[in-house]
Amino acid sequence: MNNIRGILDQNAFRFENLDQADPSLREMVRKRLETVGPTSMLFYEEPLHIVKGEGVWLDDSQGRRYLDMYNNVPSVGHCHPHIVQAVARQMGVLNTHTRYLHEDIHHYADRLLSTLPAPLERLVLACTGSESNDMALRLARQWTGKHGIIVSEAAYHGNTSAVTDVSPSSYKTGSPPDHVHVIALSNILTAVDPAQWFLEQVQAGVKQLAARGHGCAALLVDSIFSSDGIYADPAGFMAPAVTWLQANGSLLISDEVQPGFGRTGAGMWGFSRHQVTPDIVTMGKPMGNGFPMAGLVTRDELLAALNADIGYFNTFGGSTVAVAAGMAVLDVLEDEQLITNAQHQGEYLKAQLNDLRSHYEEISDVRGAGLFIGLDLCNPHQNGQPDTSRTTQVINTLKHNGVLIGAAGKSGSTLKLRPPLCIQRQEIDLFIETLEHAIKSTSG
Amino acid sequence: MNNIRGILDQNAFRFENLDQADPSLREMVRKRLETVGPTSMLFYEEPLHIVKGEGVWLDDSQGRRYLDMYNNVPSVGHCHPHIVQAVARQMGVLNTHTRYLHEDIHHYADRLLSTLPAPLERLVLACTGSESNDMALRLARQWTGKHGIIVSEAAYHGNTSAVTDVSPSSYKTGSPPDHVHVIALSNILTAVDPAQWFLEQVQAGVKQLAARGHGCAALLVDSIFSSDGIYADPAGFMAPAVTWLQANGSLLISDEVQPGFGRTGAGMWGFSRHQVTPDIVTMGKPMGNGFPMAGLVTRDELLAALNADIGYFNTFGGSTVAVAAGMAVLDVLEDEQLITNAQHQGEYLKAQLNDLRSHYEEISDVRGAGLFIGLDLCNPHQNGQPDTSRTTQVINTLKHNGVLIGAAGKSGSTLKLRPPLCIQRQEIDLFIETLEHAIKSTSG
Structure with a gap:
């Protein structure tokens, strides 16, 4: 394909x-x-x-x-002094992992979670968007008991084995694997009713994944479809599909690695333009303005279910220095409007x-x-x-x-x-x- | 199990x-x-x-x-000033990815590669040991055309979907999947001839994985078996198994995330105590002394084969700041002996x-x-x-x-x-x- x-x-x-x-x-x-x-x-x-x-x-x-x-x-901004100073200061005092208590991570999580809709109440910190999307796949599969994933045709979600499977743009040869259904997103430009068109694509994907025996764990989309060529409008076109999907036992993973942290100008997160509430939100790139950090936000119950089966720990994720970088980015976003x-x-x-x-x-x-x-x-x-x-x-x-x-x-x-x-x-x-x-x- | x-x-x-x-x-x-x-x-x-x-x-x-x-x-050492200064200095000048030329990454790679045996001539920089091990699995599978992996019974290699599969210590319920063969490593303590015992375990693993239709892509081991409880001796016990394995078309992935960077006191890498030459070496934790960075070293031909099929890029991996942190760690290892x-x-x-x-x-x-x-x-x-x-x-x-x-x-x-x-x-x-x-x- x-x-x-x-x-x-x-x-x-x-x-x-x-x-x-x-x-x-x-x-x-x-x-x-x-x-x-x-x-x-x-x-x-x-x-x-x-x-x-x-x-x-x-x-x-x-x-x-x-x-x-x-x-x-x-x-x-490149080399923003507030971020440089925050990282340098914290690196000189303490740079350690999350298995000791440290209040900064709670303050950071509070501040970040306050920008997200209420059911998204827990933050897991990782190092890269790839790690966040990989964990999102695990959470969605564990929660739904299904394995299939729907993505857009030129999606890129990261570089791990599992995430490469759902990143058609990474394939130089071959096709996406059997458990991945691909929506030809660019066709939305010629759709009479884009929201209806997108709903039909998602419904067809769920049907196909069911027929192939995988079921659909999640629709995984970058909410501005960056690598597909940037499809932002009409705002709200994702809503009917997501409402239908969530009512039928699958999840929405909103990959905010690219649109997140204010880039769309319509608030912190790209999905909000579509009036949907994702089950999982992943984030990365701008989160530390270049300091390697990333994250995943979801409901407590999803994390608890994964945690009962498999532990999750990320050595550098949520370190005192990563949190300092993340906090400084939020400062600048606010201070400089x-x-x-x-x-x-x-x-x-x-x-x-x-x-x-x-x-x-x-x-x-x-x-x-x-x-x-x-x-x-x-x-x-x-x-x-x-x-x-x-x-x-x-x-x-x-x-x-x-x-x-x-x-x-x-x-x-x-x-x-x-x-x-x-x-x-x-x-x-x-x-x-x-x-x-x-x-x-x-x-x- | x-x-x-x-x-x-x-x-x-x-x-x-x-x-x-x-x-x-x-x-x-x-x-x-x-x-x-x-x-x-x-x-x-x-x-x-x-x-x-x-x-x-x-x-x-x-x-x-x-x-x-x-x-x-x-x-x-916690908060080592040489590392703190190197990161702060580089963050203030330029913090960007590897798609522009920058000489520091070449100097760092040269210096790091000079500590490894000759066939291991290429360095890929990532952010976490999990990412490195995930990519190692992809390289090994791509190169061998096989899927199975042999690990030790309480191994931990990271937190991605693919790496969790080969990390029995992460499972709170259930068993490793069908494509993973587990060696009960602690039994080596009672073996009359540990090297012969380990060879037999690896041979049995290869046989089992072949019988299950997966074949054996690689033996993936932390060369000091950290999470199994630290099994370092007798030095050399891995050699006969690895010689046999490599002669029979499977790879050795040496996970140096824990033993690497001098911890064993016997040189930079734990595998050298065993007189083996891995096909892939993965590294992480101490590489940036807390700055999130990790890496993978292998032969050019393995990377070229993967690259022909699937691209690999890591946004934060090998950034100018990560390289500065890594270089500073090598400085201190040498300067303070x-x-x-x-x-x-x-x-x-x-x-x-x-x-x-x-x-x-x-x-x-x-x-x-x-x-x-x-x-x-x-x-x-x-x-x-x-x-x-x-x-x-x-x-x-x-x-x-x-x-x-x-x-x-x-x-x-x-x-x-x-x-x-x-x-x-x-x-x-x-x-x-x-x-x-x-x-x-x-x-x-």
């Missing part, structure tokens, strides 16, 4: 082009192949050697500055992109919420087909002119925009100007 | 005893249950509220100091424990290498049966008198000693004195 190799590799440096690379980079790339080896992908036709980060900016070794429209981990900024700057960015769209027929769609926006590039001379090669050209031209972005979507023709949440209007103007130039100077 | 609940829960605070706890702790424990909930185990009959760490010492909120003979993560210290202090500790053993028939065995030592407690009045309840008493008495340790082994009657590698003789003397008192003041 899906051969989505393009998504992961499209913006990758081709190691076979090593001899044509800039001599100053060539030796580093060679060294890289000799040390971290073949799984270690580099971005861009010619890789970037980044040495410094600050706010929305990254500097390379030649002193060139890049506007970072790509990285969603340093969500409150970054969710409001994501909403306002996101609206401005989207309006500017829609304005560009009205001038360039190569832009076939602009989608998104807050500071998570997808822009589709097509070939107007070929019936508006997705234009993967143009997308790659645009990404590399933008890089050449000092702006970093990436691609998403099953055909890799969606520009994926997700800058740090502290971005300001003048930086968006710079981006729009550079993007317009890149579209003008490339061809389909 | 194994019901090894004791190992994980034996030293746990019983939440049902909350009302009898010290009032100052009661409110914190209640808060904990209401926030991080049921999977969140606390150590000791009465939990510890730790507020500060330094070297081999932890301080509680009452100002009491504890000699830390338990924690193997802060392996070069901690592997030599582990060897010398470990020999001294073992000699003192053997001296105690000659005076107390409750001590039935002392095993280990370097600063990783297990001490079995038995009931001499009941034919030397393992004495789990006495072990719990000793652990809690030690804690009461200012020393932190834990238990291991399938019956939970092995005291598990693994202090920071910077421990000195006077601290060992204090430990021995406190242990003798604890043995005297408890009864079987």
Whole structure:
């Protein structure tokens, strides 16, 4: 089925082009192949050697500055001093695991849980989104007694064995396993009634998984469908499907690793735009602004059921230092009103992109919420087909002119925009100007 | 088969005893249950509220100091200033992922790989030992085309779905799945020829897994069998089994998460005591002295095979900050000659424990290498049966008198000693004195 190799590799440096690379980079790339080896992908036709980060900016070794429209981990800004200080301070006092009492983890959990709907009352801290999604699968399977999972066609949920199974975008060869049902999410764009369409897809998935003998443990979705190409609207389209699903004994796992922590501008969590209450929420990337931390929020009863069968402990998860990092991120989100900024700057960015769209027929769609926006590039001379090669050209031209972005979507023709949440209007103007130039100077 | 609940829960605070706890702790424990909930185990009959760490010492909120003979993560010492400074400095400059070039990761990989035998030439960085072992399973299965795994009876290799399957000590109910063969490792103590015995166990495992249709992808072992109760000797006992296994198309995954980074005092890695060359080495806990980082080392060909089928990327793994933490740990290991210290202090500790053993028939065995030592407690009045309840008493008495340790082994009657590698003789003397008192003041 899906051969989505393009998504992961499209913006990758081709190691076979090593001899044509800039001599100053060539030796580093060679060294890289000799040390971290073949799984270690580099971005861009010619890789970037980044040495410094600050706010929305990254500097390379030649002193060139890049506007970072790509990285969603340093969500409150690269090297934010409040986070750096919080981690440094706590590392100097105590860095230990959760098997001793420490009040900070309770304060952090209280603060984080207060942003979630009431039944989601317990926080488990881990280190990566992969670990959180892996545990979510275990919880859902333990609770429902079923094994099947429904995901979207270009989903990425992480890198463990179990989570790779439910991440079609990771497969370069082969198909998702028998217990995974895949929804062709991009078809929602042509649905007359998207909510009804999504309900029907989920119902069909549950039926198929039942017929294959697995049953459906959960619908696992990134609530903004990031790697599918960013499908945010219409807000609420997930609601009928989720209501039906939960009434029929399956769970909703909302993967908030990408949309969470305010990126959509509509509050802390992407699922809230859909008026659903997940059974499990997973989170990661921006949670520690780059300090490795992640988490899972669910009802007490699900954790108790898992705990009766299998223990769970995470050595670094919820350490005193991780909690300090997480708390500092919440401080900055509040103090600098970054969710409001994501909403306002996101609206401005989207309006500017829609304005560009009205001038360039190569832009076939602009989608998104807050500071998570997808822009589709097509070939107007070929019936508006997705234009993967143009997308790659645009990404590399933008890089050449000092702006970093990436691609998403099953055909890799969606520009994926997700800058740090502290971005300001003048930086968006710079981006729009550079993007317009890149579209003008490339061809389909 | 194994019901090894004791190992994980034996030293746990019983939440049902909350009302009898010290009032100052009661409110914190209640808060904990209401926030991080049921999977969140606390150590000791009465939990510890730790507020500060330094070297081999932890301080509680009452100002009491504890000699830390338990924690193997802060392996070069709690809050070591060189690590704290390295992390703080790099966090303030650049904290980003591996898809941009950065020379530090190459220097770190070079330095780490130079401690490993030649065929192990590539390093993949992850965040946790669980992630490393999960990826090791994928590599082994991809490479061999087989699915079965051989582990020891009380093994713990991590917390993902796939790794929990191969971690019998995590199961509170039920048995390991069909594709997992378990070796009753503690029987090695009564084997006439331990190497021959281990070879026979591995051969039987391969035969069983073949008969069940899975084949054997790998023998996955912690090279000092930590959670089984620490089985270090005779050095070399793994060699014939591993030679046979590798000649017959299966791999050795050496889980160095616990013995690695010098703890055995016999070099960086536990497997070297056995004169074997693993196909995959996994590492974690002490790698960043508490900064969340982990890794996997293998041959290029295994990574290339996985990479052709499925991509692998780890958002936080190998970040510039993780690499800074890892490099600082290697600095301290060298500058403070901690592997030599582990060897010398470990020999001294073992000699003192053997001296105690000659005076107390409750001590039935002392095993280990370097600063990783297990001490079995038995009931001499009941034919030397393992004495789990006495072990719990000793652990809690030690804690009461200012020393932190834990238990291991399938019956939970092995005291598990693994202090920071910077421990000195006077601290060992204090430990021995406190242990003798604890043995005297408890009864079987």
